[in-house]
Amino acid sequence: MIRLRKWLRKKWKQLVGTVAYSLAQYEQNQSLRNEVHLFRLFLVTVLMVGLACGVVDEAYASSATWIYTDEPVAQQKGAERTTKQLAIVIDDFGNRMSGTDEMLSLPVKLTVAVMPFLQTTAKDAEQAHRLGHEVIVHMPMEPKHGRASWMGPGGILTSLSDQEIEQRVNKAIDAVPHAVGMNNHMGSKATGDKRVMRIVLKVCKERGLYYLDSKTNYHSIVAEVGKEVGVPVIQNHVFLDDEVSTAHISKQCKLIEQHLRDHAVCVTIGHVGTPGKKTAQVLGKFVPELMKQVNIVPISKLIERQQLQVQ
Ligand SMILES: [Zn+2]
Numbered sequence: 001m002i003r004l005r006k007w008l009r010k011k012w013k014q015l016v017g018t019v020a021y022s023l024a025q026y027e028q029n030q031s032l033r034n035e036v037h038l039f040r041l042f043l044v045t046v047l048m049v050g051l052a053c054g055v056v057d058e059a060y061a062s063s064a065t066w067i068y069t070d071e072p073v074a075q076q077k078g079a080e081r082t083t084k085q086l087a088i089v090i091d092d093f094g095n096r097m098s099g100t101d102e103m104l105s106l107p108v109k110l111t112v113a114v115m116p117f118l119q120t121t122a123k124d125a126e127q128a129h130r131l132g133h134e135v136i137v138h139m140p141m142e143p144k145h146g147r148a149s150w151m152g153p154g155g156i157l158t159s160l161s162d163q164e165i166e167q168r169v170n171k172a173i174d175a176v177p178h179a180v181g182m183n184n185h186m187g188s189k190a191t192g193d194k195r196v197m198r199i200v201l202k203v204c205k206e207r208g209l210y211y212l213d214s215k216t217n218y219h220s221i222v223a224e225v226g227k228e229v230g231v232p233v234i235q236n237h238v239f240l241d242d243e244v245s246t247a248h249i250s251k252q253c254k255l256i257e258q259h260l261r262d263h264a265v266c267v268t269i270g271h272v273g274t275p276g277k278k279t280a281q282v283l284g285k286f287v288p289e290l291m292k293q294v295n296i297v298p299i300s301k302l303i304e305r306q307q308l309q310v311q
Contacts, residue, residue, distance in 0.1 A: 138184075
């Protein structure tokens, strides 16, 4: 009887493994993602109801809960060997820029930065969310060089009053559905201004958003003010496509690997728009390679890790 029970348990684990593997495979197909997600929910609900009614043994139910995982299968295999984490952030969504669909259909969880008040702001944010990506507000902020009009609508200028900045940041958050964080579009001037950043980060705190400092200004004071205000701040390490050529973007991907050899986490930022299609193409090749070595996660996971280390 005990041997039979052991055998059944072994078979059960194999079955759960096969189901989880197949679901992860199906999930690679963008058009099936929602169905897979619903099916996972259905399976877990059945198991939990079974457990509550006493039909399913606790050991069976707990072994099956990992059916409900949102990590692609290649990542699960890599994840067993490493705790290193990489977040891939893609900026400048919100205007149906070139490469939008190519980026959103990459089989990996991206952090998608959507600009407020543009033609497809809500549409891009909704689509990204539906496909399982993390959404953040890509807040236009004043640069040191270039015209303020390049920022896009609703941008933060250092000449604005405290009240106006607060209002603009709140409106921008309202305009981007599902946003859980914020980063800056341009902003080499504004992110160096303590008064401005104190207000921006205060609103982030009130609205429960984290802040990703794109590091367009090497004298950025965002980390310092973030600490003061009590908002989790994380910084960018590698710009993927500051030069628009396949050779450069590929070189930057190698730089990510190098960075992760010496560090536990890495944040990289790419763009839709002029480099969009090229960057998506290089990532399409490079991401499966990276998944074997590190866990690719949204920024919120890096924030969780940071907060655990602080405690
Ligand atoms: Zn931008």
